[in-house]
Structures are given as C-alpha cells and as structure tokens.
Amino acid sequence: DTAVSQTPKYLVTQMGNDKSIKCEQNLGHDTMYWYKQDSKKFLKIMFSYNNKELIINETVPNRFSPKSPDKAHLNLHINSLELGDSAVYFCASSQGLAGVGTDTQYFGPGTRLTVL
C-alpha cells in the first residue's frame, strides 16, 4: 500500500550510459515532482508536473527528461550520465490545487544513483 513508490532503489552505472527511474503514486494526486539530494544532503526541485503537463523545470541539464504517461506516473530519464549526476533522486506528489486541502507533499523512498 505504498503511497509513492520508486524503482529502482539503487542504480549503479557507468559514465555515458542512459538510465531511467520510475515513480508511481496511488494517492490520486494531480501534481508530481522530482527532487535531487546532493552529497551534502541538500534537497532541490528539478521538475514538477500537474496533470501530465510540465509546470516547473529548474536549471537542469537537458540530459534529464521527465515523462508523465499518466497522472499517476512520472518517470525520469537521464542521458549520457556524468559523475556529477550521482545523488539520491526523490519523487513526490501532492494534490496540487490552490486552496484545496493542505497540499502536503508525500515523498517516495528515493533512488540512489551512483555513476562510476
């Protein structure tokens, strides 16, 4: 009954490879997010989608491409992986409608990406 799930939990790969991380939420939320937690444990937004449409796209290299096939899924594809991409990537979701509820964000368990 996990609310926000991510796969894989760990991902070890070589520089230059292309990889994807999947995220699914079963909360019926409209908005999903990808956050990156760097080696200093600082969490920062990368992307946000509302009803399958891109809302936020922070200063992230275009090697990172989010894809939302439906409202419950937001996947992250990374091309030509670099050493600096090593981090923990968290998916989150919220109801996302202004003035409705508290808009609590629920986080997935994270995907630890290591680029060698």
Added chain:
Amino acid sequence: KQEVTQIPAALSVPEGENLVLNCSFTDSAIYNLQWFRQDPGKGLTSLLLIQSSQREQTSGRLNASLDKSSGRSTLYIAASQPGDSATYLCAVNNQAGTALIFGKGTTLSVSS
C-alpha cells in the same frame, strides 16, 4: 527568491531533554510549511504541516509553530528519545502545487 535556513546544523542532547529546532525563511508570503524527518539512507517522512493561516500544529511529542510575519518556524520536541535521532528538514511552499524549498536540515543525535 525564497531561501530557507535551519539552525543549528547539528545538535546532540542526552535522552529526556526538550529541544527546539529553528527554521527561517526570507519571503513571508508562503502557502504552507512542512517539517520532515529523514533517517540515514532513507526517504522523507512528513511530521507536521502548518498552513499559512495557522500558528501551530501538534503531533504527539512534536509541536511546530509558525510566525509568518517574522519568517520563522520552530519544531519543539519534548522528552527526546534515542529514536528521535535523525535529520529534520524544514520546507516552505509558496503556492499550492509548487515545489517545496528546503533548508539544509538539522541533524539531531539523542544519546541514551
């Protein structure tokens, strides 16, 4: 641009102590503020959420307060236990459906 600061960065206390974690933010026009807990190598667990119209929220031994006008929030932990050892993150949301802006966290260690 909203910035969130948490003080102290690390805190060590003996079991049983009451303690306060501080969070400040530069733009008072927030929608809500959330406190999270993160255990080493784990994800984030939401502890408390305070909406902009609220002054405080309580859950068990935790109490979070919000003073929006001064850009401050505190997380009060009563009768601390070793199981409270974790990193506590404060995050603000400027608008519903937008990204959380996080502080760098306070790492708490409670010794038995």
